[in-house]
Amino acid sequence: MTRKRTPETDQGIQGEFTVAIYDRLQRHLRDKGWIETEDILRSGIVAGHALEVGPGPGYLGLEWLSRTEGTRLTGLDISPDMIALAEKNAAEYGLCERTRYVRSSGARMPFADDSFDAAFSNGSLHEWEEPLATFGELARVVRPGGRVFVSDLRRDMAAPLRWMLWLGTKPRAIRPGLLTSVWAAYTPDELRTLVAHSALGGCNVGATWLGVHVAGMV
Numbered sequence: 001m002t003r004k005r006t007p008e009t010d011q012g013i014q015g016e017f018t019v020a021i022y023d024r025l026q027r028h029l030r031d032k033g034w035i036e037t038e039d040i041l042r043s044g045i046v047a048g049h050a051l052e053v054g055p056g057p058g059y060l061g062l063e064w065l066s067r068t069e070g071t072r073l074t075g076l077d078i079s080p081d082m083i084a085l086a087e088k089n090a091a092e093y094g095l096c097e098r099t100r101y102v103r104s105s106g107a108r109m110p111f112a113d114d115s116f117d118a119a120f121s122n123g124s125l126h127e128w129e130e131p132l133a134t135f136g137e138l139a140r141v142v143r144p145g146g147r148v149f150v151s152d153l154r155r156d157m158a159a160p161l162r163w164m165l166w167l168g169t170k171p172r173a174i175r176p177g178l179l180t181s182v183w184a185a186y187t188p189d190e191l192r193t194l195v196a197h198s199a200l201g202g203c204n205v206g207a208t209w210l211g212v213h214v215a216g217m218v
Contacts (some may be wrong), residue, residue, distance in 0.1 A: 051141060
């Protein structure tokens with residue numbers, strides 16, 4: 001039986017210590033090649049101006065920029081601490097001119113209609129306080145024919161996989177946060193229901209052993 005979903009936070013990751021620990025985790029994943037840059041590229045998001053929801057330290061979007069040409073990125077995050085860190089990391093990559101980061105909730109995005117060619121997000125869906133509203137905003141701010149790719153962990157992953165994920169999470173101080181993220185995540189069936197009732201109803205919902213994703217055209 002799948003454990004009941006337990007919402008985690010709607011304020012993002014904040015606090016100097018927590019942000020620093022999370023940055024170390026994301027750098028570790030990047031250096032191991034375990035962030036989802038390839039999945040985003042395979043989804044067809046390869047050009048133009050993209051929106052990243054919940055960029056955290058920014059590595060996913062910065063790696064995407066590094067793998068594409070003539071692209072731009074706007075990151076939307078609710079945490080001012082994460083925005084400051086993402087801006088710092090963008091400078092480290094030498095990509096300040098192609099990035100900007102904006103503080104706001106995904107449910108009420110401060111952008112005009114059809115502002116972006118695409119949008120993507122990884123690992124923040126379980127934190128969205130209003131997922132239906134956020135899906136609606138994605139449909140509004142991405143131009144018609146633009147692509148969306150949203151991925152996250154799945155709550156109903158097999159226990160041995162969850163245990164392996166726990167053991168592989170570094171630094172160890174972030175492991176309790178990993179579990180709260182898993183327990184806040186959606187199952188594939190739950191996500192299909194959410195998407196079906198949203199403005200992204202035409203997108204596909206897929207799943208792997210560890211995660212779920214929403215992908216398609218607006």
